[in-house]
Amino acid sequence: MRYEAPRKLKRAVALLSAESGVARVLAGGTDLLVQLRSERIEPDLILDIKRIESMHAIAAERGGYRIGAAVSCAALGEHAGVKQLWPGVVEAATLIGSTQVQGRATMAGNLCNASPAADAAPALIAAGATVAIAGPGGRREVPAEAICLAPGRNALEKGEIVESLYLPARPERSGDAYLRLIPRSEMDIAVVSAGVSLSLDAAGRCSAARVALGAVAPRPLRVEAAAAALIGSDLDEAVLAVLAAACAAACDPIDDKRGTVEYRTEVAGVLAKRAAVIAQTRAGGAA
Amino acid sequence: MPLDHPQDLTIKDFKIVGQRPLRPDGIDKVTGRARFGADMNAPGMLVGRVLRSPHAHARIKSIDSAKAEALPGVKAVVTGADFGAVKDGLDDGMLDVLVNCMAQDKALYDGHAVAAVAAISQTVARQALKLIEVDYEVLPHVLDVDAAMQPDAPVLHEEAADESVPAGFSKNVVRRYEFGHGDVAKGFAEADRIVERRFKTEAAHQGYIEPHACLAAMGPDGQAELWVCTQGHYMVRNTCAALLGMDASQLRVTASEIGGGFGGKTTVFIEPLALALSRKAGRPVKMTMSREEVFRATGPTSSSSIDVKIGMTREGRITAASGELRYQGGAFPGSPVEFGAMSAFAAYDVENVKTVGWDVVANRPKQAAYRAPGAPMAAYAVESVIDELCKQFDLDPLSVRLKNAAVEGTTSSFGVTYGKIGLSATLEAARAHPHYSAALGPNQGRGLACGFWFNFGGETCVSLNVNADGTVGLSVGTPDIGGSRASMCQMAAEELGIAYDKVRTVVADTASLGYNDVTDGSRVTFASGLATIQAARDAIRKLCGRAARMWGIDEDAVIWEEGYAKPAGGNAGSFEPLSLAEIAAVSARTGGPIAGHTEVNADGAGQSFATHLVDSEVDPETGKVKILRYTVFQDAGKAIHPSYVEGQFQGGAVQGIGWALNEEYIYGEDGRLQNPGFLDYRVPVASDLPMIDTVIVEVPNPGHPYGVRGVGETSIVPPLAAIANSVSAAAAVRMTHLPMSPPRIRKAIEEAAGR
Structure with a gap:
């Protein structure tokens, strides 16, 4: 097993492209090291991206923020600008693992680990975040929902590496929220999760919305029917019931050690409702 | 001698006992200097690893380790066949331990050891495991206790059942126990109301943070040493000596510091394998379990299925109680169902009571003791039914328990007549506490439950050496799993009249001190404490003798008071009192070293009771x-070091919270454990957690010189019930299946709404 820690992105891409065996990217390592120690994986190359300076930057860009792939969740959690613009995304970042884990873990890594239950995914999908990918063929930018293809399988091609995440600008009177159900209070993986982002018009009515669910299907879901239920409404009880029903209809979960099909389907709607109300409040609307 | 008069516990004015000095092992533990099981190394040491069955139940047709043995760096491979020579000489219990450590003809659960290797590195050892070829014939398996009792269930052992099991049962039903007195039919006829319910609990692991680890070294002459993380190194010595065909004297076992045991380290798993590998390789072998191995192959407690029926008058008097308890104890006989059946109704004075316990085997790891083994599940079922009756009659659950509480003179459901006990005192303390009357909000509920544990004494040996500089070295043989070294120092210092920090307590190895039973049964502060006090008194007798010699008077004319030898009275002569240090300083001239000893099979541990209150x-x-x-309100008899008593109360409550809410062994259809890690096995x-509040009740135990009762186990008996009562009130539906995970609670609420 080789360990490489290049200082340039180009070099990282070259190393990944040249590796004939199994290569794994190390950002925070909070998933990778666990998999190594439990002997689930035996990679030939471990490529550490933490020495690449640009990967650590959080930069303002076109009214939004570009977040380097090696930015830790803790650093994101302390960034006043991102927190103000996308509180729901930061909320998700600071729910991953524990305080100590957040000092290492990254949003990009959480996304690339491709767990359907990843906390990063629903919040980023709801936010309409995009992911910048560098590779031997150049750079491409894809929506956050395109990263996880199936449990443990991401959309990166050979030699590709996530460079940064981009959180876009948003209109006045916008808010987002992320909620997850875990049986404990921390150090756990979502049994069900929901992210909601919305904007309100001057009258307080919902003018735009995105809804995403985690842990209810082989990959995190963007639920357009649920968002459609919100748009044009002021999120009254009846609308929230439609939202919950749309979420439940989108669910395609499994029975496993963390929860049942029935439970996940039902609680997805409960969390989406609650997240929508929080997002509405954050947008300055009536709770 | 004046030393022998019975202590009057009510007026004893303790100077050191009851204080909260720093524990002697504290600095080492917080700085990382303390050495645990995996912290010992030896020159030339090899890495030992275990190959485990991926099948829940399979016949082992053959094992071919030739390729593994041929791999460079592999120094030894052992399989079941390596233990063939000793098998015939073992009794049934010891044979089960052997077969659990290393499968013989069948793999009986997912994770069952089938072979072990010793190699020069982790990498080589891992490769070697992959080269061992095991030919399995996969057999049907059974995991659930009720399913395992069905007549057509897959059978684990053809001949494990004894004559207590009536004809017609599955061969997986291996023992039947029965306890009680009176006439339950008559009692139920006298009741105004009867509630009967079935409860289920899932298997919970002790969850100690330190995985099992040991370092074994055997020389060509057969002399061996073993460094190991265990609750009982004499048990390890005797068991390993039997499984390896050695004399006990040839094996010296040293107990490391221990990162939690809770009963789970009262048996062996990897230790005999490490010794067998070391014997074969001629080099030291270190073995360390991964967390996954701990979950798959060491003992959780039993899962259970329990029926409880209680009859009560409208005034709240229990007229009859009966219970049928079914515990699966994994792949071997020995589930703690006997303790469950004995303890179920032990907190109450019931005229007509009967319990039946069924010990059942299933394709799961062999259960190991877990804090008050068998009692928490039984208490959960019983206290839930009492709670339900209280609700139906609209009676105060605390008053009803007080009305039925066992007191001094009560003949328990398991036959013992109690001496002085503290159940009522814990209930009174709960009633007086602000928690009992605190306001509750919407969707909140309060639960109350009582719990009982037997407590144990057992074989104990202690040496107390008085050093020439006036300090004292105390050797005990019971590994310290809860602050016992601090408590021993306190008791020795109290007796000798010297300062706490003048006494140092060590856990001696098996060659340095006589036999000691395992640290279990909440026995150490009681039994090692009693032996420490007696050893100190033995030393005091000798100190008085030396003072007599220094003064030239009769030994009988010297008394010991508050740390000094003094002339017994005017007739004895007039001498300045001599301190321990003054006598010790000249011991070389008065007869040589001064030491006190005790060898005892301690009796009179004194039963323990607790009441828990939870919102x-x-x-x-x-x-x-x-x-x-x-x-938590619990009777400690006398709290030697109150902080560590409180720690035991809090720890038991927290482990109970885990067991009640989220901890469970989850298996797939294939019989493989799905959650062998702390991510999905949710402690x-x-x-x-909120801060767990504690109230120490002290009803002295007449069986101990200071009144000590063990406190380590009772604290996990009431929580399952107290939390279930609380959650049932908050959710407005009776929860009859633990753990009460979110999906289970949702389902119960939905089913109740649908009714």
Whole structure:
């Protein structure tokens, strides 16, 4: 097993492209090291991206923020600008693992680990975040929902590496929220999760919305029917019931050690409702 | 001698006992200097690893280790065949331990050891495991206790059942126990109301943070040493000596510091394998379990299925009680169902009572003791039914328990007549506590439950050496799993009249001190404490003798008071009192070293009782529970070091919270454990918990010189019940299946709404 820690992105891409065996990217390592120690994986190359300076930057860009792939969740959690613009995304970042884990873990890594239950995914999908990918063929930018293809399988091609995440600008009177159900209070993986982002018009009515669910299907879901239920409404009880029903209809979960099909389907709607109300409040609307 | 008069416990004015000095092992533990099981190394040491069955039940047709043995760096491979020579000489219990450590003709559970290797590195050892070829014939398996009792269930052992099991049962039913007195039919006829319910609990692991680890070294002459993390190194010595065909004297076992045991380290798993590998390789072998191995192959406690029926008058008097308890104890006989059946109704004075316990085997790891083994599940069922009756009659659950509480002179359901006990005192303390009358909000509920544990004494040996500089070295043989070295120092210092920090307690190895039973049964502060006090008194007798010699008077004319030898009275002569240090300083001239000893099979441990009070809140939409407030009231007899008593109370409550809410062994259809790690085997984390409040009740135990009762186990008996009562109140539905995970609570709420 080789360990490489290049200082340039180009070099990282070259190393990944040249590796004939199994290569794994190390950002925070909070998933990778666990998999190594439990002997689930035996990679030939471990490529550490933490020495690449640009990967650590959080930069303002076109009214939004570009977040380097090696930015830790803790650093994101302390960034006043991102927190103000996308509180729901930061909320998700600071729910991953524990305080100590957040000092290492990254949003990009959480996304690339491709767990359907990843906390990063629903919040980023709801936010309409995009992911910048560098590779031997150049750079491409894809929506956050395109990263996880199936449990443990991401959309990166050979030699590709996530460079940064981009959180876009948003209109006045916008808010987002992320909620997850875990049986404990921390150090756990979502049994069900929901992210909601919305904007309100001057009258307080919902003018735009995105809804995403985690842990209810082989990959995190963007639920357009649920968002459609919100748009044009002021999120009254009846609308929230439609939202919950749309979420439940989108669910395609499994029975496993963390929860049942029935439970996940039902609680997805409960969390989406609650997240929508929080997002509405954050947008300055009536709770 | 004046030393022998019985202590009057009510007026004993303790100077050191009851204080809260720093524990002697504290600095080492917080700085990382303390050495645990995996912290010992030896020159030339090899790495030992175990190959485990991926099948829940399979016949082992053959094992071919030739390729592994041929791999460079592999120094030894052992399989079941390596233990063939000793098998015939072992009794049934010891044979089960052997077969659990290393499968013989069948793999009986997912994770069952089938071979072990010793190699020069982790990498080589891992490769070697992959080269061992095991030919399995996969057999049907059974995991659930009720399913395992069905007549057509897959059978684990053809001949494990004894004559207590009536004809017609599955061969997986291996023992039947029965306890009780009176006439339950008559009692039920006298009741105004009868409630009968079935409860289920899932298997919970002790969850100690330190995985099993040991370092074994055997020389060509057969002399061996073993460094190991264990609750009982004499047990390890005797067991390993039997399994390896050695004399006990040839094996010296040293207990490391221990990162938690809770009963789970009262047996052996990897230790005989490490010794067998070391014997074969001629080099030291270190073995360390991974967390996954700990979950798959060491003992959780039993899962259970229990029927309880209680009859009560409208005034709250229990007229009859009966219970049928079924525990699966994994792949071998020995589930703690006997303790469950004995303890179920032990907190109450019931005229007509009967319990039947069924010990059942299933394709799971062999259960190991877990804190008050067998009692928490039984208490859960019994206290839930009492709670339900109280609700139906609209009676105060505390008053009803007080009305039925066992007291001094009560003949228990398991036959013993109690001496002085403290159950009523814990209930009175709970009633007087602000928690009992605190206000509750919406979706919140309060639960109350009582619990009992037997407590144990057992074989104990202690040496106390008086050093020439006036300090004292105390050797005990019971590994310290809860602050016992501090408590021993306190008791020795109290007796000798010297300062706490003048006494140092060590856990001696098996060659340095006589036999000691395992640290279990909440026995150490009681039994090693009693032996320490007696050893100190033995030393005092000798100190008085030396003082007599220094003064030239009769030994009988010297008394010991508050740390000094003094002339017994005017007739004895007039001499300045001599301190321990003054006598010790000249011991070389008065007869040589001064030491006190005790060898005892301690009796009179004194039963222990507790009452727990808990408030919880249930989110009705998600089924998630939050524990809001928790208070433990328990009789400690006499708290030697109150902080460590409180720690035991809190620890038991927290482990109970985990067991009640989220901890469970989850298996797939294939019989493989799905959650062998702390991510999905959910013990509570600190942020899940409120501060666990504690109230120490002291009803002295007449069987101990200071009144000590063991406290380590009783604290996990009431929580399952108290939390279930609290959650059932908060969710407005009776929860009859533990753990009460969010999906289970949601389902119960939905089913109740549908009714």
